[in-house]
Structure formats: structure tokens, C-alpha cells
Amino acid sequence: MSYQSIQQLLKTAPVGTTVTVKGWVRTKRESKNAVFIALNDGSTIHTIQVVAQPGQLPEETLKLITTGSCLAVTGQLVESQGAGQAVEVKIEDVTVYGTADPEKYPLQPKRHSLEFLREIAHLRPRTNTFSAVLRIRHALAFAIHKYFNDNGFYYLNTPIITASDAEGAGEMFRVTTLDAIKPPLNEEGKVDFSQDFFGRETNLTVSGQLEGELGAMALGKIYTFGPTFRAENSNTTRHLAEFWMIEPEMAFHELEDNMNLAEDFVKTVIRYAIQHCADDLAFLDNRLKEEEKTKKKEEQSEFGLLEKLQFVISNEFVRLTYTEAIDILVNSKPAKKGQFQYEVKWGVDLQSEHERYLVEKHFKKPVILTNYPREIKAFYMKQDPDGKTVRAMDVLFPGIGEIIGGSQREDDLDKLTARMHEVGIEPEALWWYLDTRRFGSAPHAGFGLGFERLVLFVTGMGNIRDVIPFPRAPKSAEF
Numbered sequence: 001m002s003y004q005s006i007q008q009l010l011k012t013a014p015v016g017t018t019v020t021v022k023g024w025v026r027t028k029r030e031s032k033n034a035v036f037i038a039l040n041d042g043s044t045i046h047t048i049q050v051v052a053q054p055g056q057l058p059e060e061t062l063k064l065i066t067t068g069s070c071l072a073v074t075g076q077l078v079e080s081q082g083a084g085q086a087v088e089v090k091i092e093d094v095t096v097y098g099t100a101d102p103e104k105y106p107l108q109p110k111r112h113s114l115e116f117l118r119e120i121a122h123l124r125p126r127t128n129t130f131s132a133v134l135r136i137r138h139a140l141a142f143a144i145h146k147y148f149n150d151n152g153f154y155y156l157n158t159p160i161i162t163a164s165d166a167e168g169a170g171e172m173f174r175v176t177t178l179d180a181i182k183p184p185l186n187e188e189g190k191v192d193f194s195q196d197f198f199g200r201e202t203n204l205t206v207s208g209q210l211e212g213e214l215g216a217m218a219l220g221k222i223y224t225f226g227p228t229f230r231a232e233n234s235n236t237t238r239h240l241a242e243f244w245m246i247e248p249e250m251a252f253h254e255l256e257d258n259m260n261l262a263e264d265f266v267k268t269v270i271r272y273a274i275q276h277c278a279d280d281l282a283f284l285d286n287r288l289k290e291e292e293k294t295k296k297k298e299e300q301s302e303f304g305l306l307e308k309l310q311f312v313i314s315n316e317f318v319r320l321t322y323t324e325a326i327d328i329l330v331n332s333k334p335a336k337k338g339q340f341q342y343e344v345k346w347g348v349d350l351q352s353e354h355e356r357y358l359v360e361k362h363f364k365k366p367v368i369l370t371n372y373p374r375e376i377k378a379f380y381m382k383q384d385p386d387g388k389t390v391r392a393m394d395v396l397f398p399g400i401g402e403i404i405g406g407s408q409r410e411d412d413l414d415k416l417t418a419r420m421h422e423v424g425i426e427p428e429a430l431w432w433y434l435d436t437r438r439f440g441s442a443p444h445a446g447f448g449l450g451f452e453r454l455v456l457f458v459t460g461m462g463n464i465r466d467v468i469p470f471p472r473a474p475k476s477a478e479f
């Protein structure tokens, strides 16, 4: 039979047959009756126990089997006498693929701090916590593609290198060729972008939305799912310089349809993770509970991870306007007692402390806020008739704050170009975008879900750098 992963093997558990398991040693324990080795191959949170009789393995082989070494073991799969596992492998043959010097291997069988593991990001997927996070990340990515495919959306690949700033916020990483930045620079001593083979300044995309809109105005319903880049020097637990974003864009959808879609979408993908990642979620749930116990009683969360996920998928999200939210915030206890770090009044951009107050303290449910002041939102959002607000929507989650940002788009060419002038964006620079409004314009809407913020929420991890395999954040680009 062909080689099976530990996950497959534990599923079928063909007791009595000879099997081969391959993986990395988590622990080795020697007693006078036997040698017990726990192997894990990353396919599952579970290890498989392989057992040798005392004296069965040559002393020099036994010495090479240490935490982190890699083995192939062949032997009979039998029911386990010990607690903690149903089956185990009675070793008949062992090959040591690779050793791991215990003096140098940084992952020892104990709980390492997440800060320490961040320093060895190249090895941390070999830990239970990170392998669980990465498998859940995979399941969520799969669920996202499945959701859109099941609902008639087409996957559109939008450019990574682009000349536009979709959000108009100027938070871009410049892209150019080494040739273009070689001296001589132009007369002002600046990079001569005309020497670049793009012939102009380009940057890494901050969002695929504008191109996504082109797609929606041709294919009806599209979504993007790709890396996006923000050169904001934010050292927070919610920001990365490189993160993945999912951006559906739909023709003939207005704000209300956009909210309905966003709510159904996040609930469906979270439900998928609950159904398909039970073991990994149970592990992380347990991990969190242990962590909670180390906190002061009043700071301990009343809900476990699984309860929190269940709660989100089984409750309707609260919907209210920005103006209504400001009213609540202004009259809230923390505002009256001066406990917010940032002042809250109509017109200000909500800070995460405000968002989290609404979600965690006031409503105790996910919240969709709509109709923000136009001044604090991007140029492309559809203007409300009051001339003050736009048809924006942000979805706010407990423990996270903003997880989704979106809007109905301005589909009126004149209003859109007037707004671009106001905020200092040259309409000519986006002539191709404006063509969608010139030719067969239509109401349309869309949103962006920050993938890592979703993974943060579902895994219950506390820092966004711990839910992406190779975090790009200020001062973290070893490889």
C-alpha cells in the first residue's frame, strides 16, 4: 500500500497490519519496559506513538532519536495499552532520516513563548500551536473559495504591481528595477522612473478593488484573494505590512445586499472551520483556557474559543449607522469618565477602542456600521443624498475590531470625478477605472476581508504575526 500520513492512518487505523509512519520526533521516553516515541508529521495535531522493546534498537540508533529528528518507522499497528491513544506502532524497523542535535535544536518538548517562537519563525510550524493555526488557515482559505464558487462568483486575479493607489491613502511600497535606481538619477537627483521598464512609478497593490470593479462590471460577481501591501508603520497586533485580502465585488448590489453577503459569507466560512478543524480548534481552545487561568479573575474571558465561534455564527449581526454609533459612544461610561484614549465625536475615524467598546461591551455581538462621514472614507464610495455621509460599511468583531471594510460604489461619473478632484486624485490617472462609469455604469458594491484578521478570530490567537507563516511587519523580514 502506498504511504499514508498519520492523519489518514489514524482515520482508518488498520489494526493488525504492518504500516510505515514518517515524521518528526516530539518526545522520547525510556522506561524499563519499553521505549516510547511520539511522532508527528504535520498532517494532524495528533502524534502517533511508536514503541520499541528495551534493547531492541542499537544504542547508537537510540541516541540519534531525539526531539526534532526525523524518522521512518515500520511495524505492526496494534491497540495501545496506554492511555492517550487508541493505537500505536510496534517498531520492526527504523530509519533515521535526519538528526537534530539537542544542544542546538531550539524546540524542546515544553511550552515556548509566542515571542520566542516568532524569532524562530522558520521552525515554529513544527509546534502544535502553529501547525494547528496553519491547518485552520488552509481550511478557511479553502472554505472561502468554496463559498464563492458555490454562489456563482468568479475568481479574478488582480495585479500585484500597479500604478494606482486604490485607497488613496499613500501607504505604498514602491516597485522599480535596479536599473532605474542606478545613477545617474534625473536632474533633481531623484529616481528616473522613465528608465524603468514600466515607464512610470509603480507600487505593490494596497487592494485589488479597482480592478475588481472592472471584473464585476463584466462578469457580474467576482472575488479576489491575494496578497496586499501597506507601508503603514503600524506596530500593532492587528496590522501587517503584507497581508492577504479577499475582495468580492458585485454588479447590481447595493449596501443592504453587501451587508447580507458579508454576514452570510463570514458565518459560512467560520462554520466550515468548526466542522472541519475540530481537533485543531479543540487544541487551541484548551491552550487558551490554560492561558486564561494565568490571568486575574476579573480579566478572564467568560467564553471559550468554541463558544465564541458558535455565538458569532448563531446570532444576527447588529446593524447601525455611524451617526447612531457616535451617539452611543458619546454617552458611554468610558467617554464620560475620560477613559478613551482618543476623543469621540461626529466626524472622527473610530479607533479600535471605540469599535471594541461597541462590540464587546455595548452590543456584545458583531456589529456592522454604515454610512460613515465622507471625509474619513475613500473616494470611490457612493455618496448619500445628505451630502455628508457615504454608503460605507465596516464589520466589527469581538477581540478584533474591524474585520471587513466595504461599500456601495459611486456609479455616477460626474460625482465620482468631482470627488476625485476634491481629494486630489487626477481622474486621468484612473481613466480606465472611470471607463466603467462612462460605459454601461451600474450600481455595484463590494468589500474586503482581511484574511489574517479572520484567522486571528477563528484561532483565538492574540497577535496577527502568529497567524501568517512568514509575517512581514516593521523589522521582521529575515527571509
Ligand code: 4AD
Residues within 6 Å of the ligand: 166, 167, 206, 207, 208, 209, 230, 232, 238, 239, 240, 241, 243, 245, 247, 248, 402, 403, 404, 405, 406, 407, 446, 447, 448, 449, 450, 451, 452, 453
Ligand atoms: O478597510 P480596507 O483598507 O479596505 C479596502 O482595502 C477596500 N478596498 C476593500 C474593498 O472594499 N474591496 O481593508 C479591508 C480589510 C480591513 O477591514 C482589515 O480586515 C484588513 O483589510 N486590513 C489589514 N489586515 C492586516 N494588516 C493591515 N495592515 C490591514 N489593513 C487592512
Ligand code: MG
Residues within 6 Å of the ligand: 402, 404, 405
Ligand atoms: Mg477600513
